[in-house]
Amino acid sequence: MNAETYLPDTLMIRKLGSLFPLDEEERQALRDLPVQVARLKPDQSVVQIGDRPRQCCLVLAGLTCVYKLSYEGRRQIMALHVPGDMPDLQSLHLEVMDSSIASLSPCTVGFIQHADLRRMCERHLRLASALWRETLVDASIYREWLLSIGQRDAYTRMAHLLCELMVRLKAVGLAEEDTFDLPMSQHELADVIGISAVHVSRTLQALRADGLVQSRKMKVTILDWEKLKQAGEFDPLYLHLRRGEA
Incomplete structure (x- = not known):
């Protein structure tokens, strides 16, 4: 199945639903989120270290990565994000980005304003928990990758x-x-x-x-x-x- 066949809200529902049970009202709240869709070329920046974004990115098609560079310019990719993921969800609460995000392939992404996400979370507390759970799972993946780099x-x-x-x-x-x-x-x-x-x-x-x-x-x-x-x-x-x- 190609991600292009999914609407943005469908991918959010599938991703969050894989982590957290959603009811129909919560699914509708996700459907109602305004999403601005953009297409990216490979190696195109989504957000960079030091940026202060006012929106979150939802991957709709393709593959993005979170990375940092050493002083010598060597890149370490610290996370991969597939359709349905929101790689910069932490920017809802952390004002300044401490890592960069870029496309690895041709990508379609959806940008959701922080204000819209916050309003949704205030009205639907369980969706706030679902988004929090997504960031916790991201942290769990980081820990597993650290084990791989260090010991495998x-x-x-x-x-x-x-x-x-x-x-x-x-x-x-x-x-x-x-x-x-x-x-x-x-x-x-x-x-x-x-x-x-x-x-x-x-x-x-x-x-x-x-x-x-x-x-x-x-x-x-x-x-x-x-x-x-x-x-x-x-x-x-x-x-x-x-x-x-x-």
Whole structure:
């Protein structure tokens, strides 16, 4: 299923509903949010360190990343966001951005004004809890990625990342059986898992040789889910999906 077939409110409902039970009144409140849709080219900035945004970004199609640069200009990608995610939701409460967000692929995003989100949260306290839960899940993912960078080898990191993306995309209906889009270059994958692009190529080749995945033209097919989970030390607990979504 292509994210372009979903309206913004549909993706928000699917994402928040995967984390938190929503009733019809709450779904309608999400449908009523004004959303300004924009299309981004690859490597286009959404928000940068030091910015003071007055709106939040909802990913509608494509892939965005949260990143920071070292003093030497080396990039560390600290989070990936798929359709349905709001990568800068913390800007509702943190006035100044402490990381940057950019598109990795051609993206469609929706901008929702902070004032509109705050009004919705004041009228629907459970939706405020749902958005808070989304930021807490983001923090949980950060913790899991820190473990990967610090203690897992490249093969395990890559297997874990592929498992995570499969589960997150399935939760919003954007993975077809065992196949999902991965519109990222080897250099971008290197910035995620903290190795060189050459090492990324070798790692993917090893996963293919072991019969765990196929990758072709920005698509990944998982051939043996259980073995890939084992290879990646993957337990979806940290994604905190509702029962039946993981």
